[in-house]
Amino acid sequence: MEPEINVFNFFKVWFLKALVYKQTPVVELQDSLSDMAGIRLLMKCEYLNHRFISGNKWWKLKYNLEEASRLGCKKLLTFGGAYSNHIYATAAAAHELEFESIGIIRGEENLPLNPTLAFARAKGMDLHYISREEYRRKTEPDFLKGLKELFGDFYLIPEGGTNTLAVRGVAEFANLLLHEAAFDYLCLPVGTGGTIAGMISGLDRGKKIVGFPVLKGASFLEDEIRVYTENENGQLMYEYHFGGYAKSNERLKAFIKEFERSNNIPLDPIYTAKMMFGVFDLIKQGFFKRGSVVLVLHTGGLQGNHPTETNL
Numbered sequence: 001m002e003p004e005i006n007v008f009n010f011f012k013v014w015f016l017k018a019l020v021y022k023q024t025p026v027v028e029l030q031d032s033l034s035d036m037a038g039i040r041l042l043m044k045c046e047y048l049n050h051r052f053i054s055g056n057k058w059w060k061l062k063y064n065l066e067e068a069s070r071l072g073c074k075k076l077l078t079f080g081g082a083y084s085n086h087i088y089a090t091a092a093a094a095h096e097l098e099f100e101s102i103g104i105i106r107g108e109e110n111l112p113l114n115p116t117l118a119f120a121r122a123k124g125m126d127l128h129y130i131s132r133e134e135y136r137r138k139t140e141p142d143f144l145k146g147l148k149e150l151f152g153d154f155y156l157i158p159e160g161g162t163n164t165l166a167v168r169g170v171a172e173f174a175n176l177l178l179h180e181a182a183f184d185y186l187c188l189p190v191g192t193g194g195t196i197a198g199m200i201s202g203l204d205r206g207k208k209i210v211g212f213p214v215l216k217g218a219s220f221l222e223d224e225i226r227v228y229t230e231n232e233n234g235q236l237m238y239e240y241h242f243g244g245y246a247k248s249n250e251r252l253k254a255f256i257k258e259f260e261r262s263n264n265i266p267l268d269p270i271y272t273a274k275m276m277f278g279v280f281d282l283i284k285q286g287f288f289k290r291g292s293v294v295l296v297l298h299t300g301g302l303q304g305n306h307p308t309e310t311n312l
């Protein structure tokens with residue numbers, strides 16, 4: 001069949017080329033715990049999907065970037081903390097797709113820039129710092145109007161990239177997963193809830209989706225997820241935040257080392273390590289049904305694993 005020649009098709013081809021997606025493997029994790037519990041433990045290594053726009057962020061950005069282009073927006077504006085993987089990924093995507101980008105960063109500027117922000121800056125992102133009080137207003141219409149007056153027209157991507165188009169991208173990814181592996185449970189870390197919402201909406205009711213919030217006091221997530229899907233096949237495990245966002249302790253650090261030594265797979269301390277710790281703990285508790293297959297999603301975040309990081 002002849003492809004239709006129109007500007008939109010041309011754009012799509014160009015777009016997909018620029019945001020090159022690398023196929024990622026599903027690997028089996030071998031360990032005595034899962035043997036004893038009579039389950040199989042698989043990992044989808046989505047952290048390998050793109051060098052800079054890695055893991056779940058690729059899927060969350062996909063349709064947002066398409067939409068920004070379709071609308072003819074030249075500028076992306078988004079929000080994040082100083083160590084945000086979302087800021088990092090958005091800066092990289094904007095650079096590749098030739099958008100201008102503005103990052104509204106929570107808190108004061110600290111020089112020299114940390115590696116996340118230095119990277120974003122190097123990719124051309126315009127960084128603007130606002131106080132924590134102002135940052136709390138980031139979804140208010142008045143506040144956004146002020147930003148338009150300051151920066152002109154832009155395509156808004158919310159904090160963490162979570163919106164309807166992000167959820168649609170993740171649901172598409174969920175559908176791919178169904179063709180790649182047979183599984184009963186899907187486990188993943190949860191920040192703003194966009195990724196788990198996409199998985200819950202994209203997977204059929206036969207699967208159980210188990211999320212591990214990395215924030216303390218994250219019960220707002222239930223409502224947030226319900227904004228995007230009516231499916232009831234998700235469950236949140238609130239016990240594995242290790243004190244809160246980006247908080248850590250010696251036990252978690254030792255766990256990351258041990259996991260990497262036995263599986264040759266790196267984990268990030270903010271998201272994937274807490275999830276993986278939680279998965280093993282649930283295996284010990286007999287949470288997963290004997291004979292079932294548990295697929296864990298490595299969502300990326302490894303850009304944060306730089307040797308100078310001391311904030312944890």
Ligand SMILES: *Cc1c(COP(=O)(O)O)cnc(C)c1O
Nearest residue numbers: 085191192193194195299300301
């Ligand atoms: C952003 C991020 C998450 C959280 O995704 P949400 O959609 O905000 O829940 C999980 N893992 C990694 C590695 C991330 O960078």
